[in-house]
Amino acid sequence: MAAMTTSAGSPHGAPDAPRPFLNRRLAEFGTTIFAEMSALAASTGAINLGQGFPDEDGPEEVREAAVRALRDGRGNQYPPGPGVPELRHAIAAHQRRYGLAVDPDTEVLVTAGATEAIAASLLALLEPGDEVIALEPYYDSYAACIAMAGGRRVPVQLRPEDGAYRLDLDELRDAVTPRTRLLLLNTPHNPTGTVLTRDELTEIARLAVDRNLLVITDEVYEHLVYDAEHLPLAAFPGMRERTVTISSSGKTFAFTGWKVGWVTAPPALVAAVRSAKQYLTYVSAGPLQYAVAEALALPESYYEDLRAELRAKRDLLCTGLAEAGFGVYRPAGTYFVTTDIRPLTGGDTADGFAFCRELPERCQVVAIPNAVFYDDRAAGAPFVRFAFCKRTEVLQEAVARLKGLAAA
Structure with a gap:
């Protein structure tokens, strides 16, 4: 005869400790x-x-663009899943400043801020047990999103040296194993303020190509650079086809509450990320997308x-x-x-x-x-x-x- 169990699942009527509500990941x-x-x-x-x-x-004209969109009835109902065309075209135009030609119809995805872009990218691209190398210290959502995707985070520390934080490229190379699926980079880097140099990015690109790694780059601070130059990794040789580039409007235009971010990547990668994103927010911030499109057209x-x-x-x-x-x-x-x-x-x-x-x-x-x-x-x-x-x-x-x- 099978052992009897309580409602808590314990044999012989012995009560189990209550299972935590929050899952173990x-x-x-x-x-x-x-x-x-x-x-x-x-x-x-x-x-x-x-x-x-x-x-x-942020700028008054951008706020007014949002008000105008609301009053004109643009975006008050569900916008298109990839984002409104005006914003997708504005994002593609923005990427051209870096020499990146992006198709607004197949290579751009609008998200609920960069945080959703990171979550959707990791959920889409990771299988349980995949390793993700991230620069430590890292923004706290990285660890949580890797965990939700079932991945294993592998930190590579930026270390303080001579008044700045430095990346040890040998340590980065040594962190890559046969289980490494992708690199998660943040440059300009929060919290240290480090901006990866051309030489460092060249070596990272070479490593990614040699080891056939995907890369997610969080570039939300791309316009907040003072003593260096922001260089998107996707523009380096061999990286266009393996890089998911993420940015957002919040930091650049001082509208952090709007939560309008985006992904740019080759069509197959965008399609993968969109498959996860559609089951998160589906769509968001309809009228605000039109305003961000106008913000991206502001002069240099x-x-x-x-x-x-x-x-x-x-x-x-x-x-x-x-x-x-x-x-x-x-x-x-x-x-x-x-x-x-x-x-x-x-x-x-x-x-x-x-x-x-x-x-x-x-x-x-x-x-x-x-x-x-x-x-x-x-x-x-x-x-x-x-x-x-x-x-x-x-x-x-x-x-x-x-x-x-x-x-x-």
Whole structure:
């Protein structure tokens, strides 16, 4: 006679421990540090230099384009699955600035921000057990999306050296195994501000071709480059046919809440990503897609002014952080600056989590501990990230508050 089981599935009537609601792939991922620190900012009245969103909206003409689309009834119902034609053509035109010829009908896919683009790409391209090499520290959604796809993440660390973070190409090569399916790159890189050089990208491209790897490149900070040049990997020899390029409007045009991103890739790769994406959001942000199409047509002076403004804010915050006693890694791109807190803690070891949780009470400023972006938490423990995509007067006030640390 078969053993009897309780409703919990235990033989002989013995109760089982309740099964967790969250599946095991996501068990290591709780509430994001961004939610925790933003809540701490709200509860203490601190200046929030943690989460990376601007405190001012983008161009007025782009907002008006969204209003006009709403009033004209464009996008209020389901837009086309790949995205509205106007935006797909604008994205294709945008890629031509890098010498990339993209077919707007077969090689462009509009997504709910870059986050969905990354998730859909990984879900589409990975089989359970496939390895994904990602540059560490990495944006937290990378780890979660790899896990959801059943992949295994393999971190290759960018290491601090001479005031910047560097990629060890030998370490990258050594990380590739027969199980490696793809490389997940982010340049300009969040949180370190590193911009991969032409020589580094050339070697990465050679590795991808030699080992027949796919590459997903997250290029959302492509226009936020100050001391370097943004070079899309897809433009390198042998990479056009194996690269999924991802970007978005949020960082470039300061409309992070709109969540309009995109994928460009060869038709077969776009079709694969679209197969996953259609079961995530299906479509999104219909009227806003028309507005982003107009944003991408802004003159080159818009991008030049954006870079100049953010460069000045970067320099303001970096100078203030150095005066407050932090070790500062001046970013070549993005709108984040990574700092070392060990000069303030007086030792070789430091706890970035504890530091960031105490900082709002000490200085009325919020930052993010970089350890959340590492598998190797000890490697990230001494480092803390600040965002400078805020109004100049807000940054000046934050710098004034942080100077109290040097006097403590």
